[in-house]
Amino acid sequence: MNGIAFTLRALHHGERHLAGQLTAVAERHRTEHEVHHVAQDLAVWSRAHVAHLAEAARAHGLDLAASPGAPAAGVLSSLRERTAEAVARRPEPGLLLLRDLRGLHLSAAENSLYWEMLAQAAQATRDEELLSVVSTCHPQTLRQMRWTNTLIKNLAPQVLTSL
């Protein structure tokens, strides 16, 4: 497997992961209404990225799933269970929210770096098709990062000073 295929596979995994993570965070923070709704909207972006990557991967001899699929029931329910436990254990759900937003931010940042690598490789190999996928998707990954960053910035003062 060459480097581009390797990166495509890694990013495909990363976007699937982020889509699942955004859906899980939306579930877990139903009462943080803006987080709940926007995270679902942003999961749609990651799912579209997965489809684009699967399409692009075919040209590189890779067979990747075109959709993240419904997150396995087991995964989701175990997530919910862990959430319930976490919330029960912690007096401050705000802290859990900050932790989740940080997790989303790091995943999106990782994906962004992969997009960056793909963009560079696509330019080096004059792979117009891949470059067009990157230029469609990467800006949305950056917007996902800015969103988590903004929320952390806005929520942290209240959450951290009210414990």
Add this chain to the structure above:
Amino acid sequence: MDASVDRIAEPWGSRTPYDRHGTWPARVDTHLEAGVAPDQVERWVRAASILHSDGDAMDIAVVDGRMAGVRGRVDDRVNRGRLGPKDAFGWQANASRDRLTRPLVREGGSLVECDWDTAMERVTARSRELLTERGPGSIGFYTSGQLYLEEYYTLAVLARAGIGTSHLDGNTRLCTATAGEALKESFGCDGQPGSYDDIDHADVIALFGHNIAETQPVQWMRILDRLEGGDPPRLVCVDPRPTRVARRAAVHLAPRVGTNVALLNALLHEIIRAGRVDHDYVRTHTVGFEELASRVEQCTPEWAARICDVPAASIRAAAELLGAADRLLSTVLQGVYQSHQATAAAVQINNLHLVRGMLGRPGAGVLQMNGQPTAQNTRECGADGDLPGFRNWQNDDHVADLARVWNVDPATIPHHTPPTHAMQMFRYAEQGSIRMLWISGTNPAVSLPELSRIRSILRRKGLFVVVQDLFLTETARLADVVLPAATWGEKTGTATNADRTVHLSEKAVEPPGEARPDLDVFLDYAARMDFRDKDGGPLITWHDPESAFEAWKRCSSGRPCDYTGLTYDRLRGASGVQWPCNAQAPDGTPRLYADGITWAHPDLCESYGKDLVTGATDDVVEYRSLNPDGKAVIRAADYLPPHEAPDEDHPFQLTTGRTLYHFHTRTKTARAPQLNAAAPDVWVEAASSDAVALGLHEGDLVEVGTRRGAVRGRLRVTDIRPGLLFLPFHYGYWDTEGGHGPGGDTPGRAANETTVTDWDPASKQPLFKTAAAALRLVERGDGRVAPAPTTTASAPSRTGAAPATVGGPTALVTETDAPPRGRRTQEAP
């Protein structure tokens, strides 16, 4: 000529037609209480309406020290003497017997009367305790769109620099936050670009989600008068209800709710495709056009028709009208602002004007409207989630400048995060990090979404709630301290309407009992809290409305909303001046952006912009690279499906809204007999095809249920779009056994029992128009009819299905034709 007109039956009165580019003829509307003749009026005291955002100028009739009626002020630029039904009759609420006359404090679970000292001591003691134990972030202020400028400014100073909290917002969040945000996104700064006078000159008027006939009835009279005159404008109406506007429109689009962005993208697609772009204007004054053009390239009318469920041909016809207009005026209100993708949609309307170069000339303008009357004042004074004077919280120079005005250290003014919006404040209160909430002049227990949640927050142990209002509202019943306030006609102050017109309203009569002006309450609190500036002097140096106004002028100086050319005396002269009013514009400014975009430069702008989907804030580096020269920003937006879609259990879409005869939680309008009688109780509107399918008839008692709650009301069958239900909002419980919520003899009656807690990520305005709902029969009407007016959008689809709404002898308003006094010369187009 004098005529008496039943202004409940004929809310928009008689016509005074005029031609395009002419001057709207003056006419004086007068309503005096029964038995009072005009010559018995001892004094006429100047005021402006605070029952909608028109800011109709009027005079209050005083007889024996009490209000006895009102008349429109003939020389005012806004209304030329006319009054809407709420103006004509709403004043009677002031004299209601159930006005609060003494402060109340909670003792052993119930509210008991006390003196001001006791009440204020409770408030200040709790404030001091929280400041010491938990810091300024534990205190929040939630104010109104119905106080005066002087009061908002004082509140902003004491909250931001006295307490030092980020938590200050107005209920203007529910009605006008998107207007402000859309203006910031497009023009870098808040401030209405257009003027009501644009109605006189436009050849096409497009009303986007704006039922102006019911929300700004006097400006609808103006449109009606143009429709009857020479060279009348053609109207484009986007509204899912059969409003009066829709019935007069050349093109009426009734889209599925939650799809405004798809519709607007298709309109922009058509305008660009047909070559209607003013490329000179775009090049000289904007950035971002190419991005917009490429994003809407695929947004054909056929594409939008599938999403919005309107005919593609109608979208084309609307685009043709908008694209071929010589002078286009667009107005926008809650059908956009309280709906899914609110800011994204409102910004596309700005884009329509930018790509067509339709700004800054008579008739070419956009009115991003307000619902609340003094919303503009909350915005400019920084009482609604911005810094005073449209300063940018991300710009350290702006914060330093504000600190200079207030003589405090810049670090005193919280600016590490954007000011907290109302919905987030209630979330913090729910979680317990906000422990004191001071609510002035508003009624969240009826006006916020998902009321059962709001009631549980207000009742929460550990949350100290202060309510300052005229009556024991649904919210006040849940408070720990209730402060009786004086209102319109009982205090002096200035109010700025939706088109930047400043009016002075003066005290006409004494407030009842011990009720006090809101300004006095805030000043008293500041004095008791002993807030100081950095030299140890008092933070708040003013003591009455006029000195507060002078203080505000210093804060507004050099900013877009510059008031330095105004004084109380000046406002007692010519009626109605539009800001900015300063040395450069001594007579005020009819239109912003007459000479290009003024306030979008990175060093001057109020905001660096936000992502329209995520709400993420941009920073100065991004903004500077996008818009180095400070042009208008054309921001594209993709359509996203609404967050709640109909399903098998909830097959309908549900929308809510204000109607002609009522205003904010009916605190005042339900206490004006003519207004209350015209629409005394909640009702439910459904399309005739849906009613037939469900076997329902006019007057049946039905229940509208969503995942949050349910409302019961009698059914009105109308020409609303099929699949959509409508509930008039703000029917509450103060006049029922329940008192503050459903209970006793009253099931759910407030539309917001059902609405979803979701808000636009950019403007943070709650969505009241995109719920999924079920409809079921509770009890047959057996000949009864819905308590809905027949004069408005709720007119029954079958003529004669309900008796016509009339007001009778007590609803007569005298209309007197008056020659214009010649203050304003005809404006050259």
